[in-house]
Amino acid sequence: MNLREKYGIPSNAVITIAGTVGVGKSTMTKALADALHFKTSFEKVDANPYLDRFYEDFSKWSFHLQIYFLAERFKEQKRMFEYGGGFIQDRSIYEDTGIFAQMHKEKGTMDPVDHETYTSLFEAMVMTPYFPHPDLLIYLEGTLDNIIDRIHDRGRPMEQQTPIAYWEEMHGRYEKWIDSFNGCPVLRLNINDYDIVKNPENVEMIIERIGHFMEQTATLRR
Protein backbone atom coordinates (compact mmCIF):
# COMPACT_ATOMS: atom_id res chain seq x y z
CA MET A 1 0.00 0.00 0.00
CA ASN A 2 1.41 3.41 -0.91
CA LEU A 3 1.46 6.39 1.47
CA ARG A 4 -1.51 8.06 -0.20
CA GLU A 5 -3.67 4.97 0.33
CA LYS A 6 -2.24 4.28 3.79
CA TYR A 7 -3.37 7.70 5.06
CA GLY A 8 -6.59 7.91 3.04
CA ILE A 9 -5.72 10.90 0.85
CA PRO A 10 -8.06 11.03 -2.16
CA SER A 11 -6.31 10.48 -5.49
CA ASN A 12 -8.07 13.54 -6.92
CA ALA A 13 -7.03 15.93 -4.13
CA VAL A 14 -5.59 19.35 -4.97
CA ILE A 15 -3.26 20.57 -2.24
CA THR A 16 -1.70 24.01 -2.37
CA ILE A 17 1.38 25.06 -0.39
CA ALA A 18 1.40 28.63 0.93
CA GLY A 19 3.94 30.71 2.80
CA THR A 20 6.38 33.54 2.49
CA VAL A 21 9.27 33.63 0.02
CA GLY A 22 12.00 31.14 0.95
CA VAL A 23 10.01 29.22 3.59
CA GLY A 24 10.30 25.97 1.64
CA LYS A 25 7.19 25.69 -0.57
CA SER A 26 8.93 24.33 -3.68
CA THR A 27 10.91 21.81 -1.63
CA MET A 28 7.72 20.66 0.12
CA THR A 29 5.79 20.54 -3.17
CA LYS A 30 8.33 18.18 -4.70
CA ALA A 31 8.65 15.99 -1.60
CA LEU A 32 4.88 15.56 -1.19
CA ALA A 33 4.26 14.98 -4.88
CA ASP A 34 6.99 12.32 -5.02
CA ALA A 35 5.66 10.56 -1.93
CA LEU A 36 2.01 10.70 -2.98
CA HIS A 37 2.62 10.10 -6.72
CA PHE A 38 0.87 13.39 -7.44
CA LYS A 39 1.60 15.85 -10.23
CA THR A 40 3.16 19.24 -9.48
CA SER A 41 2.26 22.78 -10.36
CA PHE A 42 5.26 25.08 -9.88
CA GLU A 43 5.50 28.86 -10.13
CA LYS A 44 7.57 30.06 -13.07
CA VAL A 45 10.49 31.97 -11.60
CA ASP A 46 13.35 31.74 -14.12
CA ALA A 47 10.98 32.07 -17.10
CA ASN A 48 9.03 34.97 -15.58
CA PRO A 49 9.60 37.95 -17.92
CA TYR A 50 8.80 40.58 -15.27
CA LEU A 51 10.36 39.33 -12.05
CA ASP A 52 13.87 40.78 -12.47
CA ARG A 53 12.48 44.08 -13.73
CA PHE A 54 10.02 44.16 -10.82
CA TYR A 55 12.81 43.79 -8.23
CA GLU A 56 14.72 46.61 -10.01
CA ASP A 57 11.74 48.98 -9.89
CA PHE A 58 8.66 47.90 -7.92
CA SER A 59 6.53 50.92 -8.86
CA LYS A 60 7.05 50.55 -12.58
CA TRP A 61 6.40 46.80 -12.83
CA SER A 62 3.98 45.91 -10.01
CA PHE A 63 0.88 45.90 -12.17
CA HIS A 64 2.48 43.98 -15.04
CA LEU A 65 3.84 41.34 -12.67
CA GLN A 66 0.52 40.84 -10.86
CA ILE A 67 -1.35 40.44 -14.15
CA TYR A 68 1.27 37.93 -15.29
CA PHE A 69 1.01 35.89 -12.08
CA LEU A 70 -2.79 36.00 -12.18
CA ALA A 71 -2.86 34.67 -15.74
CA GLU A 72 -0.29 31.96 -15.01
CA ARG A 73 -1.93 30.76 -11.82
CA PHE A 74 -5.39 30.81 -13.33
CA LYS A 75 -4.17 28.64 -16.22
CA GLU A 76 -2.55 26.28 -13.74
CA GLN A 77 -5.74 26.11 -11.68
CA LYS A 78 -7.66 25.18 -14.82
CA ARG A 79 -5.06 22.57 -15.79
CA MET A 80 -5.18 20.90 -12.37
CA PHE A 81 -8.93 20.57 -12.37
CA GLU A 82 -9.10 19.49 -16.01
CA TYR A 83 -6.72 16.65 -15.13
CA GLY A 84 -9.13 15.62 -12.38
CA GLY A 85 -6.82 16.66 -9.51
CA GLY A 86 -4.00 14.71 -7.93
CA PHE A 87 -1.77 17.81 -7.66
CA ILE A 88 0.52 19.60 -5.25
CA GLN A 89 0.70 23.30 -6.08
CA ASP A 90 3.60 25.59 -5.19
CA ARG A 91 1.89 28.76 -3.86
CA SER A 92 -1.81 29.55 -3.93
CA ILE A 93 -3.50 32.13 -6.09
CA TYR A 94 -4.85 33.79 -2.93
CA GLU A 95 -1.41 35.03 -1.87
CA ASP A 96 -1.01 37.20 -4.97
CA THR A 97 -3.82 39.49 -3.96
CA GLY A 98 -3.89 38.94 -0.17
CA ILE A 99 -0.16 39.51 0.32
CA PHE A 100 1.73 40.91 -2.65
CA ALA A 101 -0.69 43.27 -4.42
CA GLN A 102 -2.02 44.55 -1.09
CA MET A 103 1.46 45.15 0.32
CA HIS A 104 2.67 47.03 -2.76
CA LYS A 105 -0.45 49.19 -2.84
CA GLU A 106 -0.13 50.06 0.84
CA LYS A 107 3.60 50.74 0.54
CA GLY A 108 3.00 53.05 -2.43
CA THR A 109 4.72 50.81 -4.99
CA MET A 110 1.51 49.87 -6.80
CA ASP A 111 -0.66 52.64 -8.14
CA PRO A 112 -4.11 52.62 -6.41
CA VAL A 113 -5.96 52.73 -9.76
CA ASP A 114 -3.85 49.83 -11.05
CA HIS A 115 -4.59 47.99 -7.82
CA GLU A 116 -8.32 48.56 -8.24
CA THR A 117 -8.21 47.27 -11.83
CA TYR A 118 -6.19 44.24 -10.76
CA THR A 119 -8.50 43.47 -7.82
CA SER A 120 -11.66 43.67 -9.90
CA LEU A 121 -10.14 41.28 -12.45
CA PHE A 122 -8.99 38.92 -9.69
CA GLU A 123 -12.43 38.91 -8.08
CA ALA A 124 -14.21 38.33 -11.38
CA MET A 125 -11.92 35.37 -12.11
CA VAL A 126 -11.44 33.79 -8.69
CA MET A 127 -14.11 34.88 -6.22
CA THR A 128 -16.94 33.16 -8.07
CA PRO A 129 -18.82 29.91 -7.40
CA TYR A 130 -17.33 28.54 -10.65
CA PHE A 131 -13.75 28.77 -9.47
CA PRO A 132 -12.49 25.41 -8.15
CA HIS A 133 -10.77 25.96 -4.80
CA PRO A 134 -8.11 23.55 -3.51
CA ASP A 135 -9.10 20.82 -1.05
CA LEU A 136 -6.39 21.90 1.34
CA LEU A 137 -3.93 24.75 1.85
CA ILE A 138 -0.78 23.80 3.75
CA TYR A 139 0.63 26.91 5.38
CA LEU A 140 4.38 26.75 6.06
CA GLU A 141 5.51 29.00 8.88
CA GLY A 142 8.88 29.75 10.43
CA THR A 143 10.91 32.48 12.08
CA LEU A 144 12.02 35.46 10.03
CA ASP A 145 15.70 34.67 10.74
CA ASN A 146 15.41 31.10 9.44
CA ILE A 147 13.59 32.27 6.35
CA ILE A 148 16.13 35.00 5.57
CA ASP A 149 18.93 32.43 5.93
CA ARG A 150 17.15 30.25 3.38
CA ILE A 151 16.71 33.16 0.94
CA HIS A 152 20.44 33.88 1.24
CA ASP A 153 21.43 30.23 0.86
CA ARG A 154 19.24 29.84 -2.23
CA GLY A 155 20.96 32.89 -3.71
CA ARG A 156 18.53 34.18 -6.35
CA PRO A 157 20.35 37.41 -7.39
CA MET A 158 17.31 39.72 -7.40
CA GLU A 159 16.30 38.57 -3.90
CA GLN A 160 19.82 39.18 -2.50
CA GLN A 161 19.66 42.86 -3.44
CA THR A 162 16.28 43.31 -1.75
CA PRO A 163 16.38 44.98 1.69
CA ILE A 164 15.65 42.75 4.71
CA ALA A 165 12.79 45.14 5.54
CA TYR A 166 10.89 43.79 2.52
CA TRP A 167 11.02 40.19 3.81
CA GLU A 168 10.18 41.37 7.31
CA GLU A 169 7.11 43.26 6.10
CA MET A 170 6.00 40.21 4.08
CA HIS A 171 6.54 37.84 7.01
CA GLY A 172 4.33 40.00 9.28
CA ARG A 173 1.63 40.24 6.63
CA TYR A 174 1.56 36.47 6.10
CA GLU A 175 0.95 35.88 9.83
CA LYS A 176 -2.08 38.20 9.81
CA TRP A 177 -3.37 36.99 6.44
CA ILE A 178 -3.45 33.30 7.37
CA ASP A 179 -5.41 34.00 10.57
CA SER A 180 -8.31 35.36 8.53
CA PHE A 181 -8.01 33.18 5.41
CA ASN A 182 -11.13 31.08 4.77
CA GLY A 183 -10.94 30.15 1.07
CA CYS A 184 -10.38 26.45 1.87
CA PRO A 185 -9.27 24.31 4.87
CA VAL A 186 -5.83 25.24 6.26
CA LEU A 187 -3.22 22.96 7.84
CA ARG A 188 -0.30 24.81 9.45
CA LEU A 189 3.16 23.26 9.53
CA ASN A 190 6.11 24.80 11.34
CA ILE A 191 9.35 24.34 9.38
CA ASN A 192 11.24 23.63 12.60
CA ASP A 193 9.09 20.59 13.31
CA TYR A 194 9.80 18.74 10.06
CA ASP A 195 13.16 18.99 8.32
CA ILE A 196 12.44 17.15 5.10
CA VAL A 197 15.85 18.03 3.64
CA LYS A 198 17.99 16.47 6.39
CA ASN A 199 15.40 13.80 7.21
CA PRO A 200 13.39 12.89 4.11
CA GLU A 201 11.55 10.22 6.10
CA ASN A 202 9.72 13.09 7.91
CA VAL A 203 7.52 13.35 4.82
CA GLU A 204 5.52 10.40 6.07
CA MET A 205 4.64 12.27 9.31
CA ILE A 206 3.40 15.19 7.24
CA ILE A 207 1.32 12.91 5.03
CA GLU A 208 -0.16 11.31 8.14
CA ARG A 209 -1.18 14.77 9.40
CA ILE A 210 -2.65 15.65 6.00
CA GLY A 211 -4.66 12.41 5.98
CA HIS A 212 -6.09 12.99 9.46
CA PHE A 213 -6.81 16.61 8.75
CA MET A 214 -8.61 15.89 5.46
CA GLU A 215 -10.64 13.16 7.13
CA GLN A 216 -11.70 15.57 9.91
CA THR A 217 -12.62 18.38 7.52
CA ALA A 218 -14.59 15.93 5.34
CA THR A 219 -16.48 14.71 8.44
CA LEU A 220 -17.30 18.29 9.42
CA ARG A 221 -18.65 19.03 5.94
CA ARG A 222 -20.91 15.93 5.94
Ligand SMILES: Nc1ncnc2c1ncn2[C@@H]1O[C@H](COP(=O)(O)OP(=O)(O)O)[C@@H](O)[C@H]1O
Ligand atom coordinates in the same frame (compact mmCIF):
# COMPACT_ATOMS: atom_id res chain seq x y z
N1 LIG B 1 13.62 21.67 5.40
C1 LIG B 1 14.59 22.42 4.90
N2 LIG B 1 15.76 22.49 5.55
C2 LIG B 1 16.76 23.24 5.07
N3 LIG B 1 16.68 23.99 3.95
C3 LIG B 1 15.53 23.97 3.29
C4 LIG B 1 14.41 23.20 3.71
N4 LIG B 1 13.38 23.41 2.83
C5 LIG B 1 13.86 24.26 1.90
N5 LIG B 1 15.16 24.57 2.17
C6 LIG B 1 16.00 25.45 1.38
O1 LIG B 1 15.52 26.78 1.54
C7 LIG B 1 15.58 27.49 0.31
C8 LIG B 1 14.17 27.96 -0.06
O2 LIG B 1 13.36 26.82 -0.29
P1 LIG B 1 12.25 26.84 -1.43
O3 LIG B 1 11.60 25.49 -1.36
O4 LIG B 1 12.84 27.27 -2.73
O5 LIG B 1 11.29 27.97 -0.84
P2 LIG B 1 10.05 28.71 -1.49
O6 LIG B 1 9.56 27.88 -2.62
O7 LIG B 1 9.06 28.81 -0.38
O8 LIG B 1 10.54 30.06 -1.90
C9 LIG B 1 16.16 26.53 -0.72
O9 LIG B 1 17.55 26.80 -0.82
C10 LIG B 1 15.90 25.15 -0.11
O10 LIG B 1 16.87 24.20 -0.51
Ligand SMILES: Nc1ncnc2c1ncn2[C@H]1C[C@H](O)[C@@H](COP(=O)(O)O)O1
Ligand atom coordinates in the same frame (compact mmCIF):
# COMPACT_ATOMS: atom_id res chain seq x y z
N1 LIG C 1 2.20 37.94 -6.71
C1 LIG C 1 3.50 38.23 -6.56
N2 LIG C 1 3.92 39.49 -6.56
C2 LIG C 1 5.23 39.80 -6.42
N3 LIG C 1 6.19 38.90 -6.31
C3 LIG C 1 5.80 37.61 -6.32
C4 LIG C 1 4.46 37.21 -6.43
N4 LIG C 1 4.42 35.86 -6.38
C5 LIG C 1 5.69 35.43 -6.26
N5 LIG C 1 6.52 36.49 -6.22
C6 LIG C 1 7.97 36.46 -6.21
C7 LIG C 1 8.60 36.23 -4.88
C8 LIG C 1 9.85 35.45 -5.21
O1 LIG C 1 10.92 36.34 -5.52
C9 LIG C 1 9.48 34.69 -6.48
C10 LIG C 1 9.12 33.25 -6.26
O2 LIG C 1 8.44 33.06 -5.03
P1 LIG C 1 8.77 31.85 -4.03
O3 LIG C 1 8.05 32.18 -2.76
O4 LIG C 1 10.25 31.76 -3.86
O5 LIG C 1 8.22 30.64 -4.71
O6 LIG C 1 8.38 35.37 -7.03
